[in-house]
Amino acid sequence: TSAPFAFDPYIQYLRDDSHFLIESSSYFYSSLFHFYRLLWSRLFRSSSWRHDEWNRWNERLIHDINTKEKIEIPNIMAFIHLSFLEEDDDRALSFLKELMNDDPTLILFMPFWIEELKIQKAFQRQYRYINCALAMLPLFFQDTNSSYERQSFTRLFLQSIGEAALMEKNPYLLEKVYRGLLPYSYYKYDSYLFSQKKFREWVELQHLSAKEIDLIDKEKLTIIAKEAPQMVMPLYHEAIEHLISSRNRSSYKKAVRYLKKLRTVYKKRNRMLDWDRFFNHLVNRTKRLRAFQEECRKGKLIDVE
Numbered sequence: 001t002s003a004p005f006a007f008d009p010y011i012q013y014l015r016d017d018s019h020f021l022i023e024s025s026s027y028f029y030s031s032l033f034h035f036y037r038l039l040w041s042r043l044f045r046s047s048s049w050r051h052d053e054w055n056r057w058n059e060r061l062i063h064d065i066n067t068k069e070k071i072e073i074p075n076i077m078a079f080i081h082l083s084f085l086e087e088d089d090d091r092a093l094s095f096l097k098e099l100m101n102d103d104p105t106l107i108l109f110m111p112f113w114i115e116e117l118k119i120q121k122a123f124q125r126q127y128r129y130i131n132c133a134l135a136m137l138p139l140f141f142q143d144t145n146s147s148y149e150r151q152s153f154t155r156l157f158l159q160s161i162g163e164a165a166l167m168e169k170n171p172y173l174l175e176k177v178y179r180g181l182l183p184y185s186y187y188k189y190d191s192y193l194f195s196q197k198k199f200r201e202w203v204e205l206q207h208l209s210a211k212e213i214d215l216i217d218k219e220k221l222t223i224i225a226k227e228a229p230q231m232v233m234p235l236y237h238e239a240i241e242h243l244i245s246s247r248n249r250s251s252y253k254k255a256v257r258y259l260k261k262l263r264t265v266y267k268k269r270n271r272m273l274d275w276d277r278f279f280n281h282l283v284n285r286t287k288r289l290r291a292f293q294e295e296c297r298k299g300k301l302i303d304v305e
Contacts, residue, residue, distance in 0.1 A: 015044050019056065022078045029074060030108075037081050037112060054082040073099065077109065084113055089125055093132050104139040108153060111160035118162040123169055130161060130173060134180045154184040163188075171196070183209060190217075199224050199231040206235060213239035213258065229265040236262040240282075244292060252292040256299040263301075 003011060021036040040050065057079035064071045076095060083092040100106045110133040117126035144150055158181070166174040178189035186209055193202040202224070206216055213221075213235055225232045236258050243255035259279070266275035283302065286292050296302045 011043070014039065015049060015053075018044075019053075019078070022074045033074060033077060033109070034112070036078060040081065040085060041116060050082060050085050054079070054086055057082055073103070073106075077106075081113075084116075087125070089128055093128060096132060097135070100136045100139070104136055104143040107133055107136050107140045111156050114157075115160040115162075118160065118165065123165070126161075127170060127173055130177065133157070134176060137180045151184050154181045157181065158185070158188065167192075194220050194224075197227070199228045203231050203235060207238070212242075214254075225261075225265060229268050233262065233265055236265070244286060244289070247289070249291050249295070252289075252295040255292070256295045256301060259296075259301055260299060 018036055018039050021032045021039075024032065026032055040053065044050065044053070057075060060075055061071065061079055063069075064075075076099060080092045080095050080099075083089075083095070096106070096110075110129060114126055114129050114133070117123070117129065140153070141150055158177070161174075161177060163174060166177070175189075175192065178185045178192055182189065186205070190202065190205060193199075193205060202220075216235070221232060221235075240255050240258050240262065243251040243258070263275055263279075266272060266278075279301070283293070283296070293302065
């Protein structure tokens with residue numbers, strides 16, 4: 001809303017002195033920087049004010065470079081934010097990439113800009129910032145030992161991008177985001193692949209996550225087995241081999257159960273000859289596993305003499 005004229009001196013004071021938020025040494029630097037960004041994003045909206053503030057930081061950086069003084073990261077981040085507000089994304093992203101190579105944790109500031117562009121519906125600009133962040137994710141995950149911090153960042157990042165809008169306008173980039181955030185985006189990516197009927201990729205995700213077949217969503221597995229049975233075959237084959245290698249009675253019982261499901265898939269695909277070759281080879285290979293052979297007979301996979 002428009003501020004009363006009586007506020008002008010107060011706003012001018014805030015505007016002129018806001019840089020002290022950045023220049024003050026504080027343990028709460030990230031909070032102060034966020035406050036600075038909010039002031040210049042929400043309150044100081046005049047283009048001439050923003051340009052003057054950009055010039056202030058630009059002159060400061062030039063001075064530090066010429067005098068070979070140490071360039072403080074908070075100063076550069078303030079300059080990046082004003083470049084962002086000036087829509088000088090080439091400059092902002094260039095500085096961001098350079099800084100994040102040295103300090104990958106600076107990616108934590110990215111969701112603010114990404115969400116701002118979502119609010120403005122400046123989608124093409126938003127895509128550039130998302131791609132910049134994705135390029136730095138491997139370094140950030142490698143640099144951050146805390147699984148909790150990675151999960152927290154994943155939630156914040158997904159919230160900032162606006163998944164629904166991205167799904168509608170750029171589903172390829174949304175999928176790229178989910179892949180980049182793995183394993184912390186597993187459930188989001190799982191749902192996305194299933195909804196898009198990308199069943200091959202969905203199965204590959206289950207392999208990548210090393211999930212046991214018992215832990216995979218049974219409803220999804222059943223639907224894919226009906227619509228694209230060939231896609232679930234590797235999951236059953238892998239589960240059966242793993243269970244047999246466990247060498248215990250309960251695992252053998254599970255293996256027989258999955259063998260029956262696998263046989264049904266082969267039958268639906270009219271590949272019973274392939275099934276016979278596979279199963280005969282399995283039986284011959286496991287002759288010494290009497291308990292497994294017994295479970296196969298109980299499950300009527302092997303004819304009882």
